[in-house]
Amino acid sequence: MTARALLLSAALVASALASCQPAADAPVVLQFWAMGREGEVVGPLVREFEQENPGVRVEVQQVPWSAAHEKLLTAYAGRSTPDVSPVGNTWIPEMAALGAVDTLDTFAATSPVVRRADFFPGTWDTNVVGGHLYGIPWYVDTRVLFYRRDLMALAGYEAVPTTWAGWREAMLAVQRTGRARYGVLLPLNEPEPLAILALQQPGGLLRDGDRYGNFDSPGFRRAFAFYLSLYRDGLAPTVDQTQVANVYQEFARGTFAFYITGPWNLGEFRARLPDSLQSAWTTAPMPGPAGPGASTAGGSSLVVFNRSAHKPEALALVEFLSRPAIQARFYALTGDLPARPDAWATPGLADDPHAAAFREQLTRVVPAPAVPEQERIAQRIREVAELAVRGRITPDDAIATLDRDVDAMLDKRRWLLDRQAARAAPVAAAVPARP
Amino acid sequence: MSTPDAEAALVLPAVAPAPRTGAAPAAAPAKRRGTAPADRAVARAGILFVAPALVVIGGFFLLPVLAAFALSFTDFDLYALGDPSSVRAVGVGNYATLLADPEFWAALRNTLYFVFVGGPLTVALSLGAALLLTAKVTRLKGVFRTVLFSPVVTTLVAVALVWRYLLHTRYGLLNAGLGALGIGPIDWLGDPAWAMPSLILLAVWKNFGYTMLVFVAGLAAVPEELYEAARLDGAGTRALFRHVTLPSIAPTFLFVGVITAIGYFQLFAEPYVMTQGGPAGATVSVVYLMFTQGFKWWSLGYASAIAFVLFALMLAGTALQLRLQRRADAQ
Numbered sequence: 026m027t028a029r030a031l032l033l034s035a036a037l038v039a040s041a042l043a044s045c046q047p048a049a050d051a052p053v054v055l056q057f058w059a060m061g062r063e064g065e066v067v068g069p070l071v072r073e074f075e076q077e078n079p080g081v082r083v084e085v086q087q088v089p090w091s092a093a094h095e096k097l098l099t100a101y102a103g104r105s106t107p108d109v110s111p112v113g114n115t116w117i118p119e120m121a122a123l124g125a126v127d128t129l130d131t132f133a134a135t136s137p138v139v140r141r142a143d144f145f146p147g148t149w150d151t152n153v154v155g156g157h158l159y160g161i162p163w164y165v166d167t168r169v170l171f172y173r174r175d176l177m178a179l180a181g182y183e184a185v186p187t188t189w190a191g192w193r194e195a196m197l198a199v200q201r202t203g204r205a206r207y208g209v210l211l212p213l214n215e216p217e218p219l220a221i222l223a224l225q226q227p228g229g230l231l232r233d234g235d236r237y238g239n240f241d242s243p244g245f246r247r248a249f250a251f252y253l254s255l256y257r258d259g260l261a262p263t264v265d266q267t268q269v270a271n272v273y274q275e276f277a278r279g280t281f282a283f284y285i286t287g288p289w290n291l292g293e294f295r296a297r298l299p300d301s302l303q304s305a306w307t308t309a310p311m312p313g314p315a316g317p318g319a320s321t322a323g324g325s326s327l328v329v330f331n332r333s334a335h336k337p338e339a340l341a342l343v344e345f346l347s348r349p350a351i352q353a354r355f356y357a358l359t360g361d362l363p364a365r366p367d368a369w370a371t372p373g374l375a376d377d378p379h380a381a382a383f384r385e386q387l388t389r390v391v392p393a394p395a396v397p398e399q400e401r402i403a404q405r406i407r408e409v410a411e412l413a414v415r416g417r418i419t420p421d422d423a424i425a426t427l428d429r430d431v432d433a434m435l436d437k438r439r440w441l442l443d444r445q446a447a448r449a450a451p452v453a454a455a456v457p458a459r460p
Numbered sequence: 461m462s463t464p465d466a467e468a469a470l471v472l473p474a475v476a477p478a479p480r481t482g483a484a485p486a487a488a489p490a491k492r493r494g495t496a497p498a499d500r501a502v503a504r505a506g507i508l509f510v511a512p513a514l515v516v517i518g519g520f521f522l523l524p525v526l527a528a529f530a531l532s533f534t535d536f537d538l539y540a541l542g543d544p545s546s547v548r549a550v551g552v553g554n555y556a557t558l559l560a561d562p563e564f565w566a567a568l569r570n571t572l573y574f575v576f577v578g579g580p581l582t583v584a585l586s587l588g589a590a591l592l593l594t595a596k597v598t599r600l601k602g603v604f605r606t607v608l609f610s611p612v613v614t615t616l617v618a619v620a621l622v623w624r625y626l627l628h629t630r631y632g633l634l635n636a637g638l639g640a641l642g643i644g645p646i647d648w649l650g651d652p653a654w655a656m657p658s659l660i661l662l663a664v665w666k667n668f669g670y671t672m673l674v675f676v677a678g679l680a681a682v683p684e685e686l687y688e689a690a691r692l693d694g695a696g697t698r699a700l701f702r703h704v705t706l707p708s709i710a711p712t713f714l715f716v717g718v719i720t721a722i723g724y725f726q727l728f729a730e731p732y733v734m735t736q737g738g739p740a741g742a743t744v745s746v747v748y749l750m751f752t753q754g755f756k757w758w759s760l761g762y763a764s765a766i767a768f769v770l771f772a773l774m775l776a777g778t779a780l781q782l783r784l785q786r787r788a789d790a791q
Contacts, residue, residue, distance in 0.1 A: 098755075
């Protein structure tokens with residue numbers, strides 16, 4: 026009786042599973058994860074792709090950016106990765122180390138649409154790990170200054186100074202007018218502002234082939250000191266993003282005059298700031314320690330996952346989304362800046378005065394260290410910096426903590442590199458030993 | 461993970477305290493000695509009955525726990541996820557690192573703060589509410605019970621959003637109320653000193669309804685005769701509470717204390733949705749640290765070590781509570 030019941034239920038489960046199998050003539054279904062705003066608006070483009078490719082259906086899954094990294098790794102561990110997904114280009118070394126994503130070398134060598142020469146080279150190169158290409162830039166992202174031009178004019182400034190010292194003076198002057206409470210909003214839960222100041226300095230965040238942290242260096246110390254001084258001197262409020270209920274409202278109110286942020290906010294500022302302020306804000310490239318400074322080589326790249334059962338279709342989708350015309354439309358939908366310069370000719374972007382700062386900044390971008398631990402290192406820098414900003418630890422302690430913690434994070438990387446070297450070494454040593 | 465066990469062990473004395481005054485049920489004669497083969501058949505049937513449950517518990521609970529324990533002695537990480545050959549056995553290295561990690565101690569401090577402030581507050585508030593609900597003069601008991609219990613069934617993520625508005629420094633209701641009393645605004649979620657009290661406030665509000673219901677059940681089972689007798693002896697309200705109510709609901713008290721402590725040791729969702737561990741790490745709990753290490757950075761070996769240290773702590777905490785209770789009972 027029991028055995029029969031068990032068999033019966035097993036048969037039921039089996040038939041239920043069998044009915045899940047697609048019929049032979051059903052369309053190929055591509056799982057496409059899209060993050061944040063992109064996921065909300067990419068629908069029409071995907072429908073167009075489906076019309077061009079009648080045998081393919083694309084299921085768009087929206088994932089919030091804040092959870093995207095965790096979800097992708099969990100999906101990899103659970104073998105449920107999508108076919109195609111945009112990923113932050115700083116995650117690519119990690120995805121490549123895992124073997125989660127496929128190399129796109131052949132695709133880029135043969136595709137008439139996707140060629141390195143057609144893209145911003147600085148951003149393209151963030152997708153190359155160990156000589157292999159793993160992602161195609163979907164859109165580029167760098168950070169510039171968004172600021173209140175009217176308040177700057179009131180303080181006697183026509184343009185944003187290009188040096189740290191000049192920028193600082195300008196913020197103090199704006200504060201003195203009494204119309205802005207703070208100079209700049211640098212939310213404590215955002216790692217980017219400090220990262221930008223640090224990458225403007227020589228030396229880099231890591232040293233010795235990215236084996237050790239490089240925080241106890243004159244460059245990082247200068248950047249860190251400048252960053253801390255902005256809070257200490259009351260130019261930046263000691264808040265994180267969750268405490269600023271509405272950035273746009275506060276910007277309109279004059280709570281702060283500057284905000285370091287990315288291209289998605291071009292659209293948001295246009296949509297959310299009152300009409301009366303529309304001519305009062307604009308953008309400027311990042312100031313540097315001595316003259317125009319660099320910024321992050323961020324962006325989002327389309328990757329094809331190794332577990333995908335439909336790679337040709339997945340690559341077709343990547344190629345479709347990379348077309349200049351589609352890139353231009355994607356810009357119109359999201360405000361995400363096209364990864365290919367030829368798509369910048371589109372009306373709305375070519376004549377957008379606010380976008381010019383981004384175009385200029387994109388010629389001065391510095392990629393983050395291409396190590397799988399990068400995301401974690403960036404988070405740690407932010408956490409320790411927050412402790413220093415809040416006066417919980419001294420700047421010197423913060424730098425020592427960063428070096429110690431980042432060295433510990435890179436321990437496995439050092440071991441793997443040594444193991445690699447040890448495996449290669451006997452061959453290398455054997456060569457000169459022969460007479 | 462140990463919550464269901466604790467409940468199973470403790471729920472019986474809590475909700476059904478044996479009436480001490482009624483006639484004791486006639487004890488069944490304890491001389492059932494059947495033949496040996498029949499005994500064996502009964503035993504086999506018993507094993508068959510529990511076998512499915514044992515298989516499920518073994519496969520979905522015991523095995524993963526053992527695997528995680530083994531994992532805690534390796535440096536299983538992101539690289540190992542892609543290439544299993546890069547796993548190194550590190551012995552007790554993870555535990556040594558953990559005990560030397562200031563982040564872990566900070567997380568432990570935050571968790572203990574939450575447990576030892578939030579726990580007693582929850583128990584006290586729920587007992588107070590339960591006493592009011594069972595008081596004879598209270599009207600509309602059903603309505604109050606529903607209202608006070610409703611936070612328990614709400615979704616934490618949704619109410620966290622509402623609480624974020626309530627706690628907002630400039631536009632929040634709480635600061636508006638304080639302002640009316642002439643107290644300056646408090647940066648509830650942004651000030652490292654206030655972030656944990658804010659989370660405790662949220663957690664107490666969210667959870668006290670459940671323990672309140674347990675107390676209501678416990679109070680309902682206290683025989684009325686005891687109160688009558690005590691009142692005849694001249695006991696006042698305070699003496700009634702101290703000498704009749706409290707001893708009668710002692711098992712309930714223990715149950716509530718244990719499940720509240722266990723639940724609060726596992727603090728995670730509140731900081732995850734309200735503060736993301738901030739400001740300045742003031743709301744990073746041990747479980748939050750474990751989650752970050754395990755599922756954000758995939759240092760699964762290290763995260764497993766955190767899990768077992770937390771397990772040991774909770775076990776010790778529960779054992780301590782049981783011992784204190786036993787000592788109190790003996791007196």
